[in-house]
Amino acid sequence: xxxxxxxxxxxDVTLMICKLRLKKSLFCDEVVTTENGxxxxxxxEDQLLLKEExxxxxxxILLDLNMPVMDGWEFLNEFxxxxxxxxxxxxxxxxxxxxxxxxxxxxxxxxLIIGFISKPLTEENLLELKNSAPFRDFYK
Amino acid sequence: xxxxxxxxxxxSIQVEEDSxxxxxxxxxxxxxxxxxxxxxxxFNPKCSIANWEKISLKLNTAQNKKSTPNxxxxxxxxxxxFQHYFIYExxxxxxxxxxxxxxxxxxxFYVSLLKGFGSNxxxxxxxxxxxxxxxxxxxPQSNSFAYAVKLEGNSNLVVQSNLLSNKANTNLSINKLFDxxxxxxxxxxxxxxxxxxxxxxxxxxxxxxGLLENSALLFENTFNENSNCLMILKxxxxxxxxxIAHINWAFEKLTGYKPEDLLGKSPNILTxxxxxxxxxxxxxxxxxxxxxxxxxxxxxxxxxxxFWNKLTITPLKNxxxxxxxWLGSILDITLxxxxxNDLIASxxxxxxxxxxxxxxxxxxxxxxxxxxxxxxxxxxxxxxTELYHIPIQNIIHPGDLTQFIQKLDDLMTGLVQETNxxxxxxxxxxxxxxxxxxxxxxxxxxEPTMMGSVIDRTNKKLSEEKIRKFSHAIQQSGTSIIITDLxxxxxxxxxxxxxxxxxxxxxxxxxxxRILKSGLSAxxxxxxxxxxxxxxxxxxxxxxxxRKNGELYFEQATISPVFDxxxxxxxxxxxxxxxxxxxELEKEKEKLVDELMKNYKDLKQFSFIISHNLRAPLxxxxxxxxxxxxxxxxxxxxxxxxxxxxxxxxxxxETVNDLNKSLVLRETTLNKYEPINFEEIIEKVKTNLSTQIxxxxxxxxxxxTLLSDNFLLIKSYLENIFLNLIANAIKFSKxxxxxxxxxxxxxxxxxLHLQIKxxxxxxxxxxxxxxxxxxxxxxxxxxxxxxxxxYLVKSHVLAxxxxxxxxxxxxxxxxxxxxxxx
Numbered sequence: 001x002x003x004x005x006x007x008x009x010x011x012d013v014t015l016m017i018c019k020l021r022l023k024k025s026l027f028c029d030e031v032v033t034t035e036n037g038x039x040x041x042x043x044x045e046d047q048l049l050l051k052e053e054x055x056x057x058x059x060x061i062l063l064d065l066n067m068p069v070m071d072g073w074e075f076l077n078e079f080x081x082x083x084x085x086x087x088x089x090x091x092x093x094x095x096x097x098x099x100x101x102x103x104x105x106x107x108x109x110x111x112l113i114i115g116f117i118s119k120p121l122t123e124e125n126l127l128e129l130k131n132s133a134p135f136r137d138f139y140k
Numbered sequence: 141x142x143x144x145x146x147x148x149x150x151x152s153i154q155v156e157e158d159s160x161x162x163x164x165x166x167x168x169x170x171x172x173x174x175x176x177x178x179x180x181x182x183f184n185p186k187c188s189i190a191n192w193e194k195i196s197l198k199l200n201t202a203q204n205k206k207s208t209p210n211x212x213x214x215x216x217x218x219x220x221x222f223q224h225y226f227i228y229e230x231x232x233x234x235x236x237x238x239x240x241x242x243x244x245x246x247x248x249f250y251v252s253l254l255k256g257f258g259s260n261x262x263x264x265x266x267x268x269x270x271x272x273x274x275x276x277x278x279x280p281q282s283n284s285f286a287y288a289v290k291l292e293g294n295s296n297l298v299v300q301s302n303l304l305s306n307k308a309n310t311n312l313s314i315n316k317l318f319d320x321x322x323x324x325x326x327x328x329x330x331x332x333x334x335x336x337x338x339x340x341x342x343x344x345x346x347x348x349x350g351l352l353e354n355s356a357l358l359f360e361n362t363f364n365e366n367s368n369c370l371m372i373l374k375x376x377x378x379x380x381x382x383x384i385a386h387i388n389w390a391f392e393k394l395t396g397y398k399p400e401d402l403l404g405k406s407p408n409i410l411t412x413x414x415x416x417x418x419x420x421x422x423x424x425x426x427x428x429x430x431x432x433x434x435x436x437x438x439x440x441x442x443x444x445x446x447f448w449n450k451l452t453i454t455p456l457k458n459x460x461x462x463x464x465x466w467l468g469s470i471l472d473i474t475l476x477x478x479x480x481n482d483l484i485a486s487x488x489x490x491x492x493x494x495x496x497x498x499x500x501x502x503x504x505x506x507x508x509x510x511x512x513x514x515x516x517x518x519x520x521x522x523x524x525t526e527l528y529h530i531p532i533q534n535i536i537h538p539g540d541l542t543q544f545i546q547k548l549d550d551l552m553t554g555l556v557q558e559t560n561x562x563x564x565x566x567x568x569x570x571x572x573x574x575x576x577x578x579x580x581x582x583x584x585x586x587e588p589t590m591m592g593s594v595i596d597r598t599n600k601k602l603s604e605e606k607i608r609k610f611s612h613a614i615q616q617s618g619t620s621i622i623i624t625d626l627x628x629x630x631x632x633x634x635x636x637x638x639x640x641x642x643x644x645x646x647x648x649x650x651x652x653x654r655i656l657k658s659g660l661s662a663x664x665x666x667x668x669x670x671x672x673x674x675x676x677x678x679x680x681x682x683x684x685x686x687r688k689n690g691e692l693y694f695e696q697a698t699i700s701p702v703f704d705x706x707x708x709x710x711x712x713x714x715x716x717x718x719x720x721x722x723x724e725l726e727k728e729k730e731k732l733v734d735e736l737m738k739n740y741k742d743l744k745q746f747s748f749i750i751s752h753n754l755r756a757p758l759x760x761x762x763x764x765x766x767x768x769x770x771x772x773x774x775x776x777x778x779x780x781x782x783x784x785x786x787x788x789x790x791x792x793x794e795t796v797n798d799l800n801k802s803l804v805l806r807e808t809t810l811n812k813y814e815p816i817n818f819e820e821i822i823e824k825v826k827t828n829l830s831t832q833i834x835x836x837x838x839x840x841x842x843x844x845t846l847l848s849d850n851f852l853l854i855k856s857y858l859e860n861i862f863l864n865l866i867a868n869a870i871k872f873s874k875x876x877x878x879x880x881x882x883x884x885x886x887x888x889x890x891x892l893h894l895q896i897k898x899x900x901x902x903x904x905x906x907x908x909x910x911x912x913x914x915x916x917x918x919x920x921x922x923x924x925x926x927x928x929x930x931y932l933v934k935s936h937v938l939a940x941x942x943x944x945x946x947x948x949x950x951x952x953x954x955x956x957x958x959x960x961x962x
Contacts, residue, residue, distance in 0.1 A: 011757075014763070017763035017764060017767060018763070020767050024767060097756045119756070119759030119760075119763070120763030123766060
């Protein structure tokens with residue numbers, strides 16, 4: 001079980017469902033939710049201002065791709081450039097309703113991304129992620 | 141000296157008008173001298189009847205009507221009655237009656253005799269004027285009063301022999317003339333006859349007066365001093381050959397021989413190696429037959445030099461009518477012959493020139509062709525002889541004949557001096573030949589004839605024909621054609637130009653095509669145009685021009701330089717197509733495409749809306765269902781409702797998934813054609829369908845043909861096709877019977893066939909028909925059938941230019957066959 005998972009998702013119902021699912025599946029202790037990429041970046045900025053001990057850095061980010069203000073791809077770029085070095089324990093799983101095969105293809109080669117999950121987030125999906133090789137390698 | 145009178149003697153006298161008086165003077169003496177001779181009087185036609193009568197009256201005592209003068213237009217024969225003769229004595233002429241008149245009784249005989257002599261008569265012409273006669277008689281200083289003449293044929297060639305040309309002889313009196321005559325007659329008649337012989341001794345002669353003696357001298361001189369070369373040949377009675385008996389001084393002078401060289405020799409001494417044998421044989425025959433004749437012989441002088449001898453021989457008969465002598469007259473015609481040869485050579489030269497002239501040369505008389513050269517023969521394909529015998533009607537085209545003959549007549553009759561016609565001939569093989577004939581009038585063998593030169597215009601005519609056709613094509617063409625000079629000034633425009641531009645030919649000739657400029661063509665268009673044309677290249681491009689009425693129009697133009705035979709640029713030709721309509725159509729098409737693109741983008745956008753905006757709430761519903769544990773719902777109604785909610789949500793999810801798949805597949809850029817490995821594809825499909833296959837216990841049997849590397853298809857499409865078809869086969873299997881799916885590929889010619897055969901429930905294909913592959917068509921009540929699968933299959937097959945067909949019967953399974961052409 002992970003300590004903390006961050007959800008970046010603009011749809012509040014989806015957010016709610018994901019939060020419930022994660023808890024129900026005992027996937028993590030704590031869920032941090034943000035509504036878009038920009039909020040998520042702000043969250044990390046805020047954390048930087050805190051002392052290291054009290055920082056609440058998620059180990060995994062479940063990232064939606066289609067969002068207003070700052071979408072998933074933009075967030076990936078921003079995070080990669082600004083915080084990857086600082087928060088090197090953070091990995092990302094893409095959570096998308098898009099069926100575009102290009103999307104999945106783009107995520108495959110990104111070093112930060114360890115999984116691709118088609119919505120909705122279900123018990124089965126989470127299991128699959130948990131059992132996937134990259135996930136297991138990273139969260140030994 | 142003896143004078144032999146012989147009734148066969150003929151003396152021919154040509155009477156000139158001015159010698160009448162002399163004749164009057166002489167005739168009595170002649171009559172006396174040659175009593176019994178026949179006098180042939182040739183009257184110069186100018187000599188009037190009055191003069192004739194003057195003579196005849198004097199000679200003829202008119203006692204016998206038979207002797208009435210016969211006076212034909214060109215001369216006359218007068219046979220004197222010889223009743224009187226005249227004696228010239230002591231400077232006076234006195235008339236004396238003539239006792240005998242043998243001619244009177246034999247008049248007809250003599251006439252025929254004279255006729256028999258024909259044209260070869262020897263005679264004497266006397267005097268040229270009365271004054272001269274008086275001069276001789278009274279004024280001995282005159283040196284021209286007598287002529288020896290030789291009458292040849294009808295030509296009356298008079299060879300003047302001035303008896304008194306030698307100054308030493310100027311004092312010769314008329315007696316000498318008589319002597320010469322007498323002498324001459326003595327030569328002719330050396331044989332005396334007893335009955336008529338009247339021997340006159342020199343003494344007697346002197347007693348009777350000097351007349352006879354003088355006559356003989358006259359004849360001798362006539363012979364000797366004759367400028368004609370004369371010889372007298374004696375006929376050898378035994379061998380019947382000729383030997384030279386006398387030659388005159390002219391003969392000596394010509395041949396270089398002296399009398400002693402020749403006398404007693406054969407005249408063949410004059411012949412030589414190049415003398416024409418044929419002519420000699422002919423001469424020999426004349427000698428044999430005793431008939432006079434004229435011959436052209438190449439003879440040789442004493443010094444061996446050759447000369448052309450026109451030899452005339454006249455037989456001289458004795459009193460028995462037998463030929464005893466021949467008089468040979470030799471005319472040196474070397475010069476004439478040379479001139480003749482030169483003339484022949486020159487004529488040949490001219491003939492060759494005419495024959496070989498590239499220009500056709502012909503002569504047409506009233507009866508047709510009288511001369512044609514080789515060019516005419518080549519042109520008409522007839523040979524020369526044929527042309528001389530074919531009527532011109534057969535050679536001149538019937539359409540031109542009347543006109544030609546009319547003009548020919550006009551020329552012949554002198555109505556026109558020249559004629560220039562364009563006519564058609566018909567060759568031997570029937571071809572039509574167009575010619576120009578330039579004719580002028582000439583005489584040919586005395587006949588009026590047209591001499592003409594002919595130019596073959598057939599080729600010219602053909603090119604004219606060609607030009608006519610081409611220009612017709614240009615006139616009729618719907619494409620504008622402009623011809624300009626090198627400065628761009630218009631020389632020609634066709635009617636299509638007028639139609640397109642609105643300008644008539646008259647309005648634009650001499651102007652520059654820039655009058656059409658609208659200013660809207662791209663500026664580089666014109667620069668580029670002139671650059672190309674200056675480099676002798678063709679230019680192609682589009683002008684936006686302005687019609688006369690101001691309307692704009694577009695022209696697709698091709699402008700090319702035109703060169704002459706020497707390669708010099710002479711003109712520019714512009715061929716222009718009005719493409720205004722095309723351009724407008726093109727614009728409309730572009731507009732249509734834009735609209736379509738916009739619609740397509742909207743549609744694409746819509747598909748994204750579906751794929752995301754519809755997808756997101758649906759995911760949520762699915763998430764909620766996932767979160768709710770049905771066992772925790774205690775209320776039964778709520779539980780039923782939740783189940784219904786769950787079922788509908790799952791169905792919606794499936795539909796949206798399919799829909800997305802179809803949209804995404806069309807969008808994707810990953811579809812590339814590549815070599816296909818069917819085993820690999822089927823394995824992937826099997827993995828995707830592992831649950832269904834496991835649950836249904838399906839048996840999939842594959843048989844793949846080896847596909848060549850260059851048979852290319854789209855892998856992802858094929859995966860989808862198999863996925864759907866296999867899934868369908870499992871889905872529509874018979875209850876309690878394990879589905880058996882046979883997948884076969886094979887080649888028919890170059891076409892790949894794919895067969896997917898199942899043992900499922902099948903369907904009534906007639907009912908299904910076209911709807912089988914339609915969108916959202918459902919043919920099964922099975923809950924999990926949504927009707928999108930076959931639509932996708934067909935879409936994919938069509939996308940790869942393939943065909944798909946289905947065979948099925950209810951309860952008998954279904955076979956899909958897909959064919960891809962190479």
